[in-house]
Amino acid sequence: MRQERNNIFVGIDWITVILYIILIIFGWVNIYAASSNEIDNEIFNFSTRYGKQLIWIALSIPIIIFVLFFNSKFYETFSSILYVISILFLIGVLIFGKKINGATSWYSFGGIGLQPSEFTKAFTALALAKLMSDRQYNLDLLKNQIKAFVIIFLPAFFIALQPDMGSVLIYFSFFFVLNREGLTLTYIILGTFSILLFLLTISFGVATVLIISLILISTYILYAIYKDKR
Incomplete structure (x- = not known):
């Protein structure tokens, strides 16, 4: 038992760790592909954006291990x-x-x-x-x-x-955590619908979104009436 307490790697969700590493690799490759060119494509050129990102990735490893000691x-x-x-x-x-x-x-x-x-x-x-x-x-x-x-x-x-x-949109991901703990799915549906309306308003204007919303609401009401009669 004491040995398990001293082992900082006990209880780690390795599937999550592997997924995290895969995301880091994909992210870095995207930065490299977007920043490199035929003249300057050296991987370990730390003056470039992808080179600086490598430094931060390397620094994160001892920081992660340090955090695990707490x-x-x-x-x-x-x-x-x-x-x-x-x-x-x-x-x-x-x-x-x-x-x-x-x-x-x-x-x-x-x-x-x-x-x-x-x-x-x-x-x-x-x-x-x-x-x-x-x-x-x-x-x-x-x-x-x-x-x-x-x-x-x-x-x-x-x-x-x-x-x-x-960054604000990232905070909505916490609702999926709450849903796993028993929060009703209604909040996620309402939140997703609100974000969708916001994006549609930016793209097509308020009038278009209002018309689409009225059509959807009317369709739902008619469907509810039809279902109730059956």
Whole structure:
């Protein structure tokens, strides 16, 4: 038992690790394909975008191992504090952040950039896990659902103000986790429908979306009436 506690690799979901490595490889290959050219295609050229990405991938390995050395109680104890700090960083970046590509998402420290929304994703997951780890937590109760929604939507709200809608969409993936824990599928359907309406509005305008929505609603009502009569 003691040997298992000292082994940091016990209990790791290796399928998830393998999928993570595959995603990293695919991501790096895409960056390499988009950035390289016939003149400059050396893999270990660290002045290029794909070369710098290799450095970050290499640095992530010792960081991952270092994180595994911490006892799970550490994350349970400090998850709420880390979550609050990350929210403060999101608020701060709106005031002191640097605007890049139309979004105020980065802190700039000399030549180093820091995007707090990336850390907030992990801290949001930890805060949500701590909330749901309580034995008395019941996701069927509305008050408990609201607590989970606040944890998810609070950082998403401040990220939307930057605006960085790509990162905001990632927070909707937490609803799939909640669904596995018993949250009704209705929330996911409503969320997906809302995102779809938003994208259609941008592409085709408000009038077109309203007409499509009315047609769909009318079709559903007619189908419900027909089904009820049968």
